[in-house]
Amino acid sequence: MNIQKERHSAPRVSDNQTAASMMTPDVEDVLEIWKHRPDALIEILHAVQIRYGWLDRPLLGRLADELKLPPSLVYGVASFYHAFRLEPRGQQTCTVCTGTSCHLQGGSRLLHELEKHFKIHSGTTTADGTLALKKIRCLGACGMAPLVRIEGNNGRASFHADMHPEQIIKLLQDVMQGAPPAGTTLLPVDIYGAVHSRIVLENCSNQDPEELSRARAAGAYATLARAVQEMTPEDVCRQITASGLRGRGGAGYPTGTKWQMVREGRGKHKYVVANGDEGDPGAFMDRTLMECDPHRVLEGMAIAGYAVGAASGFVYVRSEYPLAAQRLREAIAQAETAGVLGRHLSGTGFSFNVRVRIGAGAFVCGEETALMASIMGRRGQPVIRPPYPPQKGLWGHATLINNVETFANIVAIIGRGSEQFRSLGTAGNSGTKVFSISGDVARVGVVEVPLGTTMRELLTLAGGVTGGGFKAAQTGGASGGCIPASHIDLPIDYESLRGIGTIMGSGGLVVLNDQRCMVDVARFFMQFCCDESCGKCTPCRAGTQQALRILDRICAGRGIETELLQLEELCHLMQETSLCGLGMAAPTPVLSTLRWYRTEYLAHIRAGSCPTGVCNQGGES
Amino acid sequence: MKRIQLTINGQAVTGLAGQTLLQVAQQHQITIPTLCNFAGLSPLGACRVCIVEVAGYPRPLPACATAAEQGMVVNTESERLLNARRMIVELLLAERNHTCPVCVMDGGCELQALAKLLAIDHVRYGFIAPQLTVDISQARFGIDHNRCILCRRCVRVCDEVEGAHTWDVSARGASSRIISDLAEPWGDSATCTGCGKCVQICPTGALFEQGAEKTRKGSLGLERLLEWRGRRNR
Numbered sequence: 001m002n003i004q005k006e007r008h009s010a011p012r013v014s015d016n017q018t019a020a021s022m023m024t025p026d027v028e029d030v031l032e033i034w035k036h037r038p039d040a041l042i043e044i045l046h047a048v049q050i051r052y053g054w055l056d057r058p059l060l061g062r063l064a065d066e067l068k069l070p071p072s073l074v075y076g077v078a079s080f081y082h083a084f085r086l087e088p089r090g091q092q093t094c095t096v097c098t099g100t101s102c103h104l105q106g107g108s109r110l111l112h113e114l115e116k117h118f119k120i121h122s123g124t125t126t127a128d129g130t131l132a133l134k135k136i137r138c139l140g141a142c143g144m145a146p147l148v149r150i151e152g153n154n155g156r157a158s159f160h161a162d163m164h165p166e167q168i169i170k171l172l173q174d175v176m177q178g179a180p181p182a183g184t185t186l187l188p189v190d191i192y193g194a195v196h197s198r199i200v201l202e203n204c205s206n207q208d209p210e211e212l213s214r215a216r217a218a219g220a221y222a223t224l225a226r227a228v229q230e231m232t233p234e235d236v237c238r239q240i241t242a243s244g245l246r247g248r249g250g251a252g253y254p255t256g257t258k259w260q261m262v263r264e265g266r267g268k269h270k271y272v273v274a275n276g277d278e279g280d281p282g283a284f285m286d287r288t289l290m291e292c293d294p295h296r297v298l299e300g301m302a303i304a305g306y307a308v309g310a311a312s313g314f315v316y317v318r319s320e321y322p323l324a325a326q327r328l329r330e331a332i333a334q335a336e337t338a339g340v341l342g343r344h345l346s347g348t349g350f351s352f353n354v355r356v357r358i359g360a361g362a363f364v365c366g367e368e369t370a371l372m373a374s375i376m377g378r379r380g381q382p383v384i385r386p387p388y389p390p391q392k393g394l395w396g397h398a399t400l401i402n403n404v405e406t407f408a409n410i411v412a413i414i415g416r417g418s419e420q421f422r423s424l425g426t427a428g429n430s431g432t433k434v435f436s437i438s439g440d441v442a443r444v445g446v447v448e449v450p451l452g453t454t455m456r457e458l459l460t461l462a463g464g465v466t467g468g469g470f471k472a473a474q475t476g477g478a479s480g481g482c483i484p485a486s487h488i489d490l491p492i493d494y495e496s497l498r499g500i501g502t503i504m505g506s507g508g509l510v511v512l513n514d515q516r517c518m519v520d521v522a523r524f525f526m527q528f529c530c531d532e533s534c535g536k537c538t539p540c541r542a543g544t545q546q547a548l549r550i551l552d553r554i555c556a557g558r559g560i561e562t563e564l565l566q567l568e569e570l571c572h573l574m575q576e577t578s579l580c581g582l583g584m585a586a587p588t589p590v591l592s593t594l595r596w597y598r599t600e601y602l603a604h605i606r607a608g609s610c611p612t613g614v615c616n617q618g619g620e621s
Numbered sequence: 622m623k624r625i626q627l628t629i630n631g632q633a634v635t636g637l638a639g640q641t642l643l644q645v646a647q648q649h650q651i652t653i654p655t656l657c658n659f660a661g662l663s664p665l666g667a668c669r670v671c672i673v674e675v676a677g678y679p680r681p682l683p684a685c686a687t688a689a690e691q692g693m694v695v696n697t698e699s700e701r702l703l704n705a706r707r708m709i710v711e712l713l714l715a716e717r718n719h720t721c722p723v724c725v726m727d728g729g730c731e732l733q734a735l736a737k738l739l740a741i742d743h744v745r746y747g748f749i750a751p752q753l754t755v756d757i758s759q760a761r762f763g764i765d766h767n768r769c770i771l772c773r774r775c776v777r778v779c780d781e782v783e784g785a786h787t788w789d790v791s792a793r794g795a796s797s798r799i800i801s802d803l804a805e806p807w808g809d810s811a812t813c814t815g816c817g818k819c820v821q822i823c824p825t826g827a828l829f830e831q832g833a834e835k836t837r838k839g840s841l842g843l844e845r846l847l848e849w850r851g852r853r854n855r
Contacts, residue, residue: 074803362793530794530795536771538667539669541794549747576681577669577672577705584680
């Protein structure tokens with residue numbers, strides 16, 4: 001061990017450059033806050049990075065020593081997550097959002113222009129250290145597309161919406177000269193749609209989320225107290241099953257069945273996890289929910305904890321949503337102080353503690369086994385199921401994982417009964433679904449509608465299509481396909497979407513007008529999956545690379561027809577043999593666009609160019 | 622231990638509860654090709670070469686990580702599986718540099734043997750093969766990332782058997798690399814015991830012993846190998 005310590009404290013760069021040797025006491029503080037817990041590695045890395053700006057090797061070596069973890073494991077974790085910087089950051093960091101909406105509105109082209117102008121690749125810093133360029137996969141503010149974030153060394157960020165490349169270049173030059181960037185803060189999300197059909201977003205627009213008393217005036221935590229006092233855990237599970245609620249994360253697994261499995265799971269310790277890792281580009285309904293009504297999620301989790309016999313829970317929030325994490329933390333603190341959450345909540349014998357865990361920029365962590373690995377401070381790599389989390393989850397204990405939106409439905413079901421919940425929606429698809437609508441629509445925002453609503457109705461709510469006629473709506477982000485214009489009157493539910501080769505997904509809807517190129521959209525999502533693949537299984541790691549090469553060639557006008565068959569073959573391989581949901585769903589956008597817009601692919605190949613002109617404008621996403 | 626009965630390729634076989642499908646098949650001389658799996662290490666299910674069809678499951682399952690259950694009906698040799706395995710091995714061959722004639726493991730490589738077994742005579746995909754590094758800073762051994770298929774056998778044997786956990790994986794997706802300690806040169810590793818288990822367990826020529834006769838050296842010496850790479854760099 002001694003040899004190891006010497007090695008890690010040995011200065012690698014000159015002494016005054018190594019962060020660890022400069023400010024050693026601060027690392028101690030961070031470790032003290034987290035009690036030297038190795039499972040808090042990701043939180044510790046975040047905290048240390050905030051203090052020092054980046055994570056250098058001596059610092060990582062020290063953390064490995066202190067946490068008694070192998071150095072290679074610590075480095076493996078730090079390099080897996082894109083939120084961690086392993087080289088010094090620039091004095092200014094310019095982050096370009098390349099989520100679906102931003103890509104459509106020219107975000108990728110903008111990034112390309114900036115790369116060209118400053119002569120650096122995204123993910124690197126200029127030689128003089130003044131500017132770092134980064135891309136990010138959706139900041140969840142699709143109404144501001146294309147969105148750019150400029151962040152100074154002091155961590156202060158400003159957002160710049162809808163700007164031309166020249167304007168951003170000018171702005172960056174000014175900022176590098178020392179001028180403060182004007183910019184705006186992230187805009188609050190526009191919530192619309194009929195009020196009577198709101199369950200999840202019931203209290204979203206009219207309350208100050210940072211004030212518990214207002215939330216309680218609207219009824220927060222009353223249902224929890226009543227459930228614990230008047231109902232048995234079996235009753236709660238039975239109510240959920242009777243409501244017909246299905247997982248809102250995308251797969252639509254019956255929530256009641258899952259709860260029952262965890263309830264019957266063996267062991268004294270059980271966990272409840274809320275999945276707030278809304279990674280799909282073009283999705284921001286979970287962000288809206290967590291920011292506007294964190295108490296509703298927490299109450300739902302506590303009711304779940306009572307029903308399945310768990311005393312602690314985690315909310316996993318992606319690191320791109322700092323405000324959501326902050327509001328959840330504040331909400332937990334306030335609720336615990338008021339005695340409605342935590343030990344012996346509301347004077348009952350039931351205790352339930354919730355902690356917030358932050359992601360670090362990895363889409364794959366929305367997959368439940370990867371999410372658990374991340375909570376335990378490891379690389380977010382999925383593992384083979386079975387065993388499923390209800391059998392063997394966090395630290396080997398039975399674990400219930402639901403999406404935050406699923407938890408937000410619980411209060412309504414327990415509070416008003418499963419009958420009333422079932423009155424909304426259709427048979428087999430009861431309740432509502434929150435959609436975030438973005439892309440080519442007049443009103444980008446979040447809307448909650450009963451399941452079974454058609455695309456046409458949603459478009460009407462969103463104020464219609466802009467810039468042309470309706471071509472398609474992309475559902476389910478990178479794991480989904482599209483609803484073509486021919487199915488605009490299809491009632492949207494889990495089965496109907498599966499029937500046309502797409503999925504419900506988490507609820508992101510990106511509307512495309514008839515000026516959009518579907519091959520470009522497919523290529524965009526394949527690039528996304530290629531970047532986000534964890535690299536564990538061959539079909540996903542190597543398959544996405546090959547599929548992307550084929551799509552690149554087609555977009556560049558150099559494709560050949562036999563390659564389309566090869567592309568399809570690759571897609572089927574990924575679907576059938578990938579280890580986790582990311583790999584299985586990665587080809588869905590391609591297969592879906594091939595199904596409805598094969599002629600566009602053929603047009604690219606036969607004419608050697610893009611019919612809409614989108615692909616010819618350059619700009620990698 | 623409870624005995625269980627199942628059917629593999631139409632043949633009735635018995636196994637013990639808790640065994641994997643691969644273990645049961647191997648006991649009955651039924652060959653299922655594998656790559657990332659190694660007896661004695663925890664199953665990973667990453668390479669997807671050992672996939673088999675199990676009645677009642679829509680998708681193929683990895684035999685190395687699927688528990689055998691009473692009454693399972695398993696097929697290991699369908700056309701669909703052979704096609705999938707072939708594509709997976711081709712994807713691996715195209716991902717990095719697997720030019721056999723100039724590899725230290727030519728003739729002793731598991732990836733090469735697998736390609737032969739699956740009758741792969743050409744690769745349908747474009748060769749990606751990025752120019753990666755060769756690290757020979759360790760006194761006795763070397764690691765050539767161009768030959769690595771990311772099976773993580775070295776990572777597991779170092780952690781689970783040697784208990785050193787020198788190896789891990791850095792970054793993700795296509796950028797994934799096997800690293801020692803803090804992604805430092807292997808020779809600088811403070812945790813490495815120099816036991817060589819990783820070298821012996823590596824299925825390809827990624828981990829090799831410097832100057833070894835034939836076994837891990839093949840037809841080309843290390844010096845000539847480096848020289849060859851140098852030429853390619855230019």
